[in-house]
Amino acid sequence: MKKLIFPLIGALIIVALAIAYTGCKKDKQDKDTKAAENNATAENAFNDVFKQVDNAAKESVMSGAKITQLDSGGCAQVTITPYDSINWPKTMTIDFGSSNCLCNDGKYRKGKIIAILSGKYRTAGTVITVTLDQYYVNDNHVQGTKTITNLGRIGTYNGGNNLKYSVVVTNASITTPDGTISWNSTRTREWIAGESTPTILLDDVYMITGSANGTDVNGNTFTVTITSALRVAFSCRWIESGTLDITPQGLATRTVDFGSGSCDNQATVTINGYTFNIIMG
Secondary structure, eight states: OHHHHHHHHHHHHHHHHHHHHHHHHHHHHTTOOHHHHHHHHHHHHHHHHHHHHHHHHHHHHHHTOSEEEOTTTTOOEEEEESOSSSOOOEEEEEEOOSSOEEOTTSOEEEEEEEEEESSOTTSTTOEEEEEEEEEEETTEEEEEEEEEEEEEEEEOGGGSOEEEEEEEEEEEEEEETTEEEEEEEEEEEEEEESTTOTTOOTTOEEEEEEEEEEEOTTSOEEEEEEEEEEEEETTOSSOOEEEEEEEETTSOOEEEEEEESOOSSEEEEEETTEEEEEEOO
């Protein structure tokens, strides 16, 4: 009888340890904010690309300057070819140089952003295709293609009649010291403030809706749906407000909240009723 009891006790101990291990592993996974952090990094990286193109398209074409410096602490030069007001499409190159340069927003940049514009930024139907050439922000290598399409005055925010843009990011990647983030997104941007002051860029504000998908630095896939429009102000380097749901591979859906409008790098992630703080890159 003793011969049967000891193997049985041993088997029960093994089963108990296995259950405990599985429970601990699941609990650890349910606190994993990596997908949310990496998605925020990608969001901010390509919002930043949009800001650079947006800035250059307005400032350079409007001012008539063939070569002009952005509000970047003298880091960037913009070249437009062909340089006239008649012939389209135009190629606009925003060149930050081959060495890190500290811009006015506190970020180091190098490399080129290249945009091909089919027409003027404010003209309905204009398509802007953006590619990146050895482009780095704070030594993170940013790659991918961004296509911006002017959809016309179909925006409805604050009374409507706002310009709205389709923004599609494909084959994007951000190589960081922790690994590489892969990312694709399909968004709409509504220009809700600043259009009436074309010479003042810092008062521009956009509201963003749409979805995304990607792979975090650990190789795990995730999907994203914006549930409350994200507010992106030209004067702020981070997303100011809005919420989105992110579902990492094999895990519960997380809700990311970017706050109520303050310009900071703080956000929260809620997982199964528990809330964690994250820092946006």
